[in-house]
Amino acid sequence: MNPAVLTGEHFMTGDVACAEGALAAGCRFFGGYPITPATEIAEHISARMPELGGTFIQMEDEIAAMASVIGGSCAGVKSMTATSGPGFSLMMENIGLAVCTETPCVVVNVQRAGPSTGLPTQGAQGDMLQARWGSHGHYEIIALAPSSPQEIFYQTIRAFNLSETYRVPVLIMTDEMVGHLSERVVIPKAKAIKTVSRPRAKGRKDRFKPFEPGPNGVPPMAIAGEGYNIHVTGLTHDEMGYPAMTVEAQAKMMAQLVGKIRRNLDDIISTEGYELEDAEIVIVSYGVSARTSLAAVEEARGEGIKAGLLKLNTVWPFPEDQIRALSERVKGFITVEINLGQIHLEVERCACGKVPALLAGHPGGTIIPPDRVIEILKEGF
Amino acid sequence: MNQDKKQPGHPLDGLLRTDRIPHIWCPGCGIGTAFSSCLIAMKESQMDLQKTVMVSGIGCSGRGAGYANVDSYHTTHGRAIPFATGMKLANPELNVVVFSGDGDLFAIGGNHFIHAARRNVDLTVVCVNNFNYGMTGGQVAATTPYLARTTTTPAGNPEPAFNLPLLAYASGATYVARWTILHTRDLTESIQEAFLRHGFSFIEVLAPCPINYGRRNKEKALDTMRVYQEQTLIKNDAHPSELDIDFDRGIILGKFVDVERPTCSERYDDTCRPKELMEEEKAA
Numbered sequence: 001m002n003p004a005v006l007t008g009e010h011f012m013t014g015d016v017a018c019a020e021g022a023l024a025a026g027c028r029f030f031g032g033y034p035i036t037p038a039t040e041i042a043e044h045i046s047a048r049m050p051e052l053g054g055t056f057i058q059m060e061d062e063i064a065a066m067a068s069v070i071g072g073s074c075a076g077v078k079s080m081t082a083t084s085g086p087g088f089s090l091m092m093e094n095i096g097l098a099v100c101t102e103t104p105c106v107v108v109n110v111q112r113a114g115p116s117t118g119l120p121t122q123g124a125q126g127d128m129l130q131a132r133w134g135s136h137g138h139y140e141i142i143a144l145a146p147s148s149p150q151e152i153f154y155q156t157i158r159a160f161n162l163s164e165t166y167r168v169p170v171l172i173m174t175d176e177m178v179g180h181l182s183e184r185v186v187i188p189k190a191k192a193i194k195t196v197s198r199p200r201a202k203g204r205k206d207r208f209k210p211f212e213p214g215p216n217g218v219p220p221m222a223i224a225g226e227g228y229n230i231h232v233t234g235l236t237h238d239e240m241g242y243p244a245m246t247v248e249a250q251a252k253m254m255a256q257l258v259g260k261i262r263r264n265l266d267d268i269i270s271t272e273g274y275e276l277e278d279a280e281i282v283i284v285s286y287g288v289s290a291r292t293s294l295a296a297v298e299e300a301r302g303e304g305i306k307a308g309l310l311k312l313n314t315v316w317p318f319p320e321d322q323i324r325a326l327s328e329r330v331k332g333f334i335t336v337e338i339n340l341g342q343i344h345l346e347v348e349r350c351a352c353g354k355v356p357a358l359l360a361g362h363p364g365g366t367i368i369p370p371d372r373v374i375e376i377l378k379e380g381f
Numbered sequence: 382m383n384q385d386k387k388q389p390g391h392p393l394d395g396l397l398r399t400d401r402i403p404h405i406w407c408p409g410c411g412i413g414t415a416f417s418s419c420l421i422a423m424k425e426s427q428m429d430l431q432k433t434v435m436v437s438g439i440g441c442s443g444r445g446a447g448y449a450n451v452d453s454y455h456t457t458h459g460r461a462i463p464f465a466t467g468m469k470l471a472n473p474e475l476n477v478v479v480f481s482g483d484g485d486l487f488a489i490g491g492n493h494f495i496h497a498a499r500r501n502v503d504l505t506v507v508c509v510n511n512f513n514y515g516m517t518g519g520q521v522a523a524t525t526p527y528l529a530r531t532t533t534t535p536a537g538n539p540e541p542a543f544n545l546p547l548l549a550y551a552s553g554a555t556y557v558a559r560w561t562i563l564h565t566r567d568l569t570e571s572i573q574e575a576f577l578r579h580g581f582s583f584i585e586v587l588a589p590c591p592i593n594y595g596r597r598n599k600e601k602a603l604d605t606m607r608v609y610q611e612q613t614l615i616k617n618d619a620h621p622s623e624l625d626i627d628f629d630r631g632i633i634l635g636k637f638v639d640v641e642r643p644t645c646s647e648r649y650d651d652t653c654r655p656k657e658l659m660e661e662e663k664a665a
Contacts, residue, residue: 001655001657001658028471031463031467050653050654050655050658051654053658055470055471055649056653057467057470057649059466060492061492063460063463064460064463064466064493065463067456067457067460067463067466067493068463068464068466068470069467070456070464071454071463071464071468072467072468072470072471073467073471074454074464075468075469075471075472076472077472079467094457096457097456097457097460222452224434224452224468224472225431225475226452228452229451229452229453230452231398231446231447231453231454231455232453232454233446233447233454233455234455234457242401242447243447
């Protein structure tokens with residue numbers, strides 16, 4: 001039997017690295033449904049989970065997969081699912097339930113080109129706004145965007161840690177290229193991996209309020225079977241978890257759901273800068289496109305153009321302040337993403353007309369070559 | 382009246398969220414009776430209530446979870462069963478009861494129902510069947526009798542209804558029964574029996590919806606109860622294919638299936654887990 005943490009050097013795909021990251025983070029329930037190009041995550045976990053005492057189940061559809069993940073998490077087990085565009089659409093309903101009931105869970109979307117069935121075997125980054133707004137109502141969500149198998153290993157652990165810390169679903173918005181790319185992945189020793197578990201209910205069971213925020217704004221969580229007799233609902237609810245059909249209760253609950261994310265942006269948002277210090281043109285990118293963008297920055301620098309890269313490890317919440325600050329001193333932005341302008345809209349919003357914000361986009365199915373980014377850079381600036 | 386006089390305690394006080402009463406159910410509605418049968422069965426079965434969870438979907442019956450004083454989860458429309466599946470598989474020590482309505486469990490949630498039955502997930506599913514969508518004002522359901530009037534079938538329902546016990550049986554449920562809210566004692570005993578079974582148990586409870594269904598079908602609440610008395614026939618072990626609801630021929634009630642089969646968790650452990658791990662756990 002293999003241990004939970006496969007310490008050592010491996011050559012593995014992004015999908016497998018994601019599965020191993022989940023197991024290393026303590027995930028012990030996976031409810032899935034097959035879909036290209038995310039299937040390998042479920043396949044790998046289906047073999048690994050039973051020997052770790054966890055449970056894998058292939059549900060009847062992605063709606064059920066997402067529902068089972070929330071059930072598993074409410075039973076006290078770190079839970080995850082993985083899918084691609086069409087399945088992500090089906091999961092939106094219960095992602096909203098997880099948001100509203102403050103249930104920690106992780107959802108991986110290995111993006112392929114859409115809309116609809118699209119190009120099942122070819123990658124894209126077209127679900128980035130769906131990740132932000134796909135479930136109905138207004139809410140905050142956390143979405144990470146790894147750009148290599150090694151990154152997906154660590155970001156999956158981080159996704160679980162953020163999800164447990166803030167009691168919120170965390171989305172890993174990777175893409176087919178990263179999911180199917182085989183690279184070197186170094187897995188550290190188990191004790192070198194920091195894992196976080198949700199704040200737990202304590203104290204008198206008859207006085208416990210399941211949705212009363214704790215000191216960091218996150219309510220301690222009672223697990224099914226602990227004797228707190230909690231009620232959990234997707235209806236607007238009060239601190240007891242009871243349905244409360246008033247405008248005031250709605251305002252209070254929304255302030256809680258949104259506030260716990262907005263007050264902790266410094267902890268949640270992670271970005272990396274390359275050659276940003278003196279950059280005049282900032283390329284903003286994430287996922288596989290951050291890698292082609294880095295090549296573009298190097299090429300531009302070679303030609304004497306002061307380009308830099310802002311790589312978004314966290315896409316949602318969006319690093320608004322960073323873009324606003326950069327827009328005070330740079331000549332402009334180019335967002336590189338495999339869609340026809342999604343995160344680009346955010347960059348444009350935060351640049352606020354002070355400097356031009358251009359798009360190097362693509363309808364999907366392949367990466368955006370560095371040369372295309374250079375072309376747009378030269379045409380635009 | 383003497384306001385100070387203390388009301389005698391209700392026998393289900395400990396199991397009811399009394400701070401949430403009054404409930405939302407209409408006068409004449411049958412859900413409350415089905416719900417109290419379910420709570421009495423929970424109490425009488427001596428099951429560990431701390432390890433007992435109630436899960437509901439959306440709709441009038443879906444509000445059940447909100448009144449049960451155990452860990453209770455009011456999920457999304459149709460998704461009570463997959464939620465409960467995740468919960469049960471993640472922690473097999475929990476007793477998981479699904480209490481919901483016909484629209485929730487058999488229209489939007491129909492696919493989940495048949496798959497949970499096929500897997501034999503150890504759940505007890507109590508379905509209150511009131512033949513229509515009550516909460517949204519009385520629309521046609523997958524259980525509405527042929528030609529019955531609802532707000533979306535003003536000329537009468539052109540479609541046939543599901544035979545729910547047959548569906549449960551065909552999908553692999555190991556315990557299947559049907560009662561009405563007039564047959565509270567049989568109903569309560571049946572739910573209690575189902576709690577003690579390992580596997581997927583299904584109990585259909587026929588219940589009046591006088592406000593939304595009865596009103597459009599010339600049937601007052603008491604008329605429905607009279608139908609339950611005069612036009613039902615208790616026939617245990619009847620073949621599920623005979624159980625179509627036909628008020629003219631008479632509705633068959635009883636326990637139709639009660640068999641033992643390994644549960645979803647048992648089969649997973651036997652098939653998927655390394656033998657040495659299972660032996661270690663047994664030793665512990």
